[in-house]
Amino acid sequence: xxTQLGLPDDIQACLFDxxxxxxxxxxxxxxxxxxxxxxxxHERDGADFRPFTDSDYAxxxxxRPRADGVRSFLASRGVELPDGDPDDPPDAxxxxxxxxRKNELLLQKIRTDGVEPYEGTLRYxxxxxxxxxxxxxxxSSANTQDVLHSIDAERLFDVRVDGxxxxxxxxxxKPRPDTFLAAARxxxxxxxxxxxxxxxxxxxxxxxxxxxxYVVGVDxxxxxxxxxxxxxxxxxxxxxxxxxxx
Numbered sequence: 598x599x600t601q602l603g604l605p606d607d608i609q610a611c612l613f614d615x616x617x618x619x620x621x622x623x624x625x626x627x628x629x630x631x632x633x634x635x636x637x638x639h640e641r642d643g644a645d646f647r648p649f650t651d652s653d654y655a656x657x658x659x660x661r662p663r664a665d666g667v668r669s670f671l672a673s674r675g676v677e678l679p680d681g682d683p684d685d686p687p688d689a690x691x692x693x694x695x696x697x698r699k700n701e702l703l704l705q706k707i708r709t710d711g712v713e714p715y716e717g718t719l720r721y722x723x724x725x726x727x728x729x730x731x732x733x734x735x736x737s738s739a740n741t742q743d744v745l746h747s748i749d750a751e752r753l754f755d756v757r758v759d760g761x762x763x764x765x766x767x768x769x770x771k772p773r774p775d776t777f778l779a780a781a782r783x784x785x786x787x788x789x790x791x792x793x794x795x796x797x798x799x800x801x802x803x804x805x806x807x808x809x810x811y812v813v814g815v816d817x818x819x820x821x822x823x824x825x826x827x828x829x830x831x832x833x834x835x836x837x838x839x840x841x842x843x
Contacts, residue, residue: 612809615734618715717837
């Protein structure tokens with residue numbers, strides 16, 4: 598049985614990723630990562646460097662905490678850097694330095710271009726809340742609160758588990774399910790009664806391994822088959838497809 602929200606009727610909470618699900622910032626993230634990694638690789642390998650690609654973004658970076666994304670991608674190119682410290686300067690040749698370089702570029706792009714929400718998602722979340730379901734935002738981004746504030750969406754979530762919270766609680770990021778599990782726990786809902794909404798393959802893996810009641814993949818970039826392969830119960834191009842009119 599499914600409800601008018603397109604969910605199993607025993608679902609009590611909805612856990613939403615931010616970038617690519619609630620906001621259009623996934624494209625901005627990808628651009629900031631590419632600029633960062635291409636500069637790093639060019640400096641290391643010279644003019645014949647192999648550029649960072651959309652496939653690299655999907656496989657190694659998307660949905661993961663910043664440092665994990667740096668570590669994962671560089672390992673794929675046979676590069677190993679010391680971790681350094683979370684507050685390393687952006688020019689430091691460390692995992693955290695590269696990650697902080699990317700974050701500086703991201704914030705510049707956000708300040709220049711602003712943040713745009715997916716209106717279909719906002720309407721769906723309004724409908725979810727009107728139906729009495731609990732909501733959480735679950736993101737690896739350390740900028741989640743600022744982004745939500747910029748689109749007046751803080752009020753739509755009962756719980757926030759983001760990069761800042763994960764670091765404080767020492768929660769491993771996606772593809773591990775720990776951040777989603779923490780959000781369900783904070784809401785007082787068993788994972789089997791919670792639905793996960795994600796656009797990243799790492800998020801699908803987290804939903805599957807966390808044994809959540811329903812996992813919705815949001816396909817913004819033409820990876821429907823991959824989202825299903827990584828554990829989606831259903832894939833949509835926009836959450837408005839699930840129904841739900843607040």
